[in-house]
Amino acid sequence: MNVSLHGRSVVTRTLMWSVLIFFLVVSLLPFVWLVMNSFRTNYELETAPLGLPSRLSFENYKSAIATANLPRLFLNSVVVSVGAVLLNIAVASLASFVFAREIFKGRDTILTIITAGVLIPIISFMVPYFTMITRTHLYDTLTSLILVYAAINLPVSVSLITAFMKSIPKELEEAAIIDGCGFNARFTKIILPLARSGLATSATFCFIYAWNEFVMAMLFTSSESSRTLQLGIRFFTSQFITDYTGMFAAIVLSMLPTVLLYVFLHNKIISGLTAGAVKG
Amino acid sequence: MKRHNANRYWIALYLVPIVVLFGAFFVYPLFFNIYTSFMKWKGSSEMTWNNFANYCKLFSDDTFLLAIKNNVIWALSQGFIQVPLAALIALMLAREPKGWRVMRTVYFLPNVISTVAIAMVWVALYNPQYGFINAILKLFGGEPRNWLGDPSTALAAIILTTVIYVGYFMIIILAAVMDIPKELYEAAQIDGASTLQQELRITLPMVRGTIVTCMTLAMAYGMRHFESTWLMTGGGPAYSTTTMGIMLYLKMDALRYGEASAAGIVLIVLGSVVIVAIRKIMGNKDPMAEAAQ
Numbered sequence: 001m002n003v004s005l006h007g008r009s010v011v012t013r014t015l016m017w018s019v020l021i022f023f024l025v026v027s028l029l030p031f032v033w034l035v036m037n038s039f040r041t042n043y044e045l046e047t048a049p050l051g052l053p054s055r056l057s058f059e060n061y062k063s064a065i066a067t068a069n070l071p072r073l074f075l076n077s078v079v080v081s082v083g084a085v086l087l088n089i090a091v092a093s094l095a096s097f098v099f100a101r102e103i104f105k106g107r108d109t110i111l112t113i114i115t116a117g118v119l120i121p122i123i124s125f126m127v128p129y130f131t132m133i134t135r136t137h138l139y140d141t142l143t144s145l146i147l148v149y150a151a152i153n154l155p156v157s158v159s160l161i162t163a164f165m166k167s168i169p170k171e172l173e174e175a176a177i178i179d180g181c182g183f184n185a186r187f188t189k190i191i192l193p194l195a196r197s198g199l200a201t202s203a204t205f206c207f208i209y210a211w212n213e214f215v216m217a218m219l220f221t222s223s224e225s226s227r228t229l230q231l232g233i234r235f236f237t238s239q240f241i242t243d244y245t246g247m248f249a250a251i252v253l254s255m256l257p258t259v260l261l262y263v264f265l266h267n268k269i270i271s272g273l274t275a276g277a278v279k280g
Numbered sequence: 281m282k283r284h285n286a287n288r289y290w291i292a293l294y295l296v297p298i299v300v301l302f303g304a305f306f307v308y309p310l311f312f313n314i315y316t317s318f319m320k321w322k323g324s325s326e327m328t329w330n331n332f333a334n335y336c337k338l339f340s341d342d343t344f345l346l347a348i349k350n351n352v353i354w355a356l357s358q359g360f361i362q363v364p365l366a367a368l369i370a371l372m373l374a375r376e377p378k379g380w381r382v383m384r385t386v387y388f389l390p391n392v393i394s395t396v397a398i399a400m401v402w403v404a405l406y407n408p409q410y411g412f413i414n415a416i417l418k419l420f421g422g423e424p425r426n427w428l429g430d431p432s433t434a435l436a437a438i439i440l441t442t443v444i445y446v447g448y449f450m451i452i453i454l455a456a457v458m459d460i461p462k463e464l465y466e467a468a469q470i471d472g473a474s475t476l477q478q479e480l481r482i483t484l485p486m487v488r489g490t491i492v493t494c495m496t497l498a499m500a501y502g503m504r505h506f507e508s509t510w511l512m513t514g515g516g517p518a519y520s521t522t523t524m525g526i527m528l529y530l531k532m533d534a535l536r537y538g539e540a541s542a543a544g545i546v547l548i549v550l551g552s553v554v555i556v557a558i559r560k561i562m563g564n565k566d567p568m569a570e571a572a573q
Contacts, residue, residue, distance in 0.1 A: 012475065016372050020383060023369055026443055027387050030401045033412050049415040087301075095298040098291045114298065117306050121504035121551050123525045124544035127316065127537055128309035151305035154298065183290040212394035215507055230396045234511070237400070244404065251397050262392045266385045269392070273448075274455035 031255075038248040045245055060249035067243075068250050069224065073232035080142050080228055081210040084149035088206045089199055091150065092157035096195075097187050099158070100165035101173065111162065117155035126219060133220050144220045145228065149210040157202040160272060164198025165191055201272035204265055208258050229254050310548075317541040327538075334542035344543070347522045348550065350435060354523065355502030355554055357439050359495040366449035367491055371479055373450070374457040384454065387447030399511035402441045403428065428513055431520035438509050438521055449494040456490035457483055492562040496555055503551040524550070 037045050038060050039053040064070060098104070099111050129148065138144040168191060176190050192199075214230045221227055227235075233254050236247045262269060285291065320330040338344045369387065373380045390398060405412045406427045414424035427437040460483065468478050484491075506525030509515060515522035515530070524547045531540040 016375075016377070019368065020372055020377070023365075023443075023446060024383060024386055027390055027447065029412075030398070030405060030444065031390075031393075033405065034401050046410045049410045049412055050419075091297040091301055094294045098294045102285060102287060102291055104285045104288060104291050110295070114302055117302065119500065119552075119555065120306060120310070121500070121525075121547055123504055123506050124528065124547040124551075125305075125309040125313065126528060127532055127541045127544060128312040129305070130532070131312070131537075132304070132309070147301075148305065151301045154302055154306075158298070183287050187294075208392050212392075212396075214394065214396050214511070230394050233400065234396055244410070247400075248404070251400055255393050255397050258392045258394070259389070262389060266388070270384070270388065270451055273451055 034248050035252055037245055038252050040245055042243060042245050060245045061253070063243065063246045064250035064253065067246060068232060068236055070229075070232070070250060070253060072224070073227060073229040076142060076225075076227060077211060077229040080145045080149065081207050083142070083146035084153070084210040085203050085206045087146060087150035088153045088157055089203050092154055092161050092202065093192065093195070093199060094187075096158055096161035096165050097191055099162045100168075101186070101191060111158070115155050115159045122152055123215060126215075129216070130219055139220060140222050140226050141220075142226050145210075145213075145217060148216050148220070149206070149213060153202075153206040153209055156205055160202045160205075161195060161198050164201075165195050168194050197268075201268050204261065204269055205272065208261065208269075211258055313541050313544050313548075316538060317545045319538045319541070321538040321541075323535045323537045330538060334539045335546070337539060338542055338546060343519050343522065344524070344527050346519060347524045347527045348546075350521065351503050351505060351523050351550070353435065354439065354505045355499040358442065358498035358502040359558065362442060362446060363449050363491065363495045363498050365443070366446050366494065367453050367487075369446065369450045370453035370457055371483060373454055374483075384447075384451065388451055389447070390444045391448050395507045396511060398441075398444065399508045402508075403512055406437060429517055431518050434513055434517060435521045438512055441508065441512075449498065452494055453487060453490055456487040460486045489563065492558070495562065496558050499554050499558055500551055503554050504547060 036053055039055075039057060040051070041059075044051060044054070095114075099107060133139050133144045133148075138147070172194070173186055173190055176186060181189065212230060213228075214234070217228045217231045218234070221231065233247075233251055236250055316327070317334055318330055318332070319327045320333070321327045373384055404410075406414075408414060408424060408426040408429070413427065418424055425433065427433050464482050464486075465478055468482060473481065504525060505523050506529070509521050509523060510526055510529070513521045515526040524543060528540050528543040528547065531537075531543060
């Protein structure tokens with residue numbers, strides 16, 4: 001929009017900037033405070049909660065890594081998130097290909113049912129999920145989390161990837177059919193490579209969800225060997241008893257992967273969100 | 281469809297994985313949940329028909345009624361405070377002030393950080409001894425309080441933390457505002473319409489559908505709220521912050537699976553009621569059709 005603010009009254013502009021800056025502060029301040037205090041000592045925090053770090057010391061980070069078994073938690077979270085993304089994208093792209101590029105009876109009905117899955121409050125499924133996971137002997141395994149996270153993200157992935165695959169011009173595929181491309185080759189050689197960008201957006205959403213998920217991890221795991229990072233930092237409260245700044249350092253480390261992903265891919269994430277993740 | 285698709289076997293094969301995975305984690309749980317909500321079931325293999333007893337018990341339990349009330353407060357605050365705030369920021373950013381792209385990115389940032397991390401940061405900010413909020417209050421001569429530990433302030437204190445997520449709906453509304461043809465504004469300016477008039481007469485009517493969608497989603501999220509309250513107060517003190525999701529979890533933890541299932545069904549039904557109701561009030565669009573787009 002080219003309607004600039006030049007020439008608007010000073011009052012309007014001041015008001016607008018105060019609102020914008022206020023919400024910038026709200027969005028950032030908690031994290032700034034957290035990061036700052038992760039470099040301070042507990043004594044400094046308790047005597048002057050608003051103070052600045054006096055020096056750049058990584059003591060808290062060292063103690064966080066040592067106390068909380070962070071490397072193991074990290075590894076578990078990586079396994080779960082990557083596993084969930086791979087399974088989710090494989091299943092969703094196969095289905096999206098036929099939804100987007102084929103005509104068959106019941107197609108729109110199935111697609112509607114799957115995408116309407118976003119309307120289901122997943123936490124209402126705690127009882128059936130828990131029963132299913134324990135009855136299949138998947139309780140306290142990373143596999144249970146991979147399956148659940150991949151499944152929960154299907155509605156979002158299918159609507160994003162289907163929309164993306166629909167936008168690929170028919171001509172490319174028709175030329176390939178004339179050249180003797182079969183059903184599978186059309187999927188693997190033509191559509192899948194062209195849909196890379198859509199797959200990447202869905203994968204990013206799925207990864208962020210899986211990395212950050214807490215409720216199912218709490219429900220399905222009990223031992224430390226299958227604990228994810230989110231569950232781990234939940235237990236920090238008891239592990240660090242009075243070492244708040246050490247706990248802050250551990251929380252900062254747990255946020256790094258998704259924050260870095262966002263720093264590099266924020267345009268993709270934002271456009272994916274407005275393209276259909278929410279609408280459908 | 282008269283003509284059979286020659287690839288129908290391949291099509292069926294490509295759909296097998298999603299039918300299995302979606303069926304296992306969306307369709308089966310729904311029917312299983314409905315079934316067990318009518319059962320007396322302690323989590324073992326023994327299940328006996330219990331009629332509507334689980335539901336009767338829930339609706340005669342004052343704590344569960346309080347949970348419903350809290351969820352309604354959540355839904356209303358998300359739909360009628362959070363979304364309008366998001367819309368306000370979106371309207372401002374759509375005028376493309378200096379640095380609007382960076383601001384857009386920053387506003388959304390908290391949405392990629394885990395609820396656990398954010399909840400723990402808020403608990404620290406609210407901490408009565410070393411927390412940021414009480415420190416600021418003291419600076420202005422206010423009385424420090426234990427915001428999350430006091431039943432009269434805990435719910436409001438938790439709801440207030442969600443303001444950090446304002447960027448989520450802002451991004452969606454902003455995209456809709458940016459899609460409005462510029463010509464509309466140019467014509468309005470020629471006619472001498474003020475900024476405020478342009479926003480009220482052009483922008484808001486044009487993005488009404490998107491705002492209603494956002495309100496619907498925000499209220500649906502409010503009805504299913506669980507995670508950050510669970511992490512910050514566990515539903516306390518004295519159940520003052522409890523929600524239907526928390527009651528469900530507590531019942532399950534106490535091995536009252538039948539009642540927990542019934543709580544799950546109430547959660548789904550009330551969530552759907554909210555979605556349908558807000559659509560009826562704000563417009564006639566069908567949310568299912570919208571979701572399928």
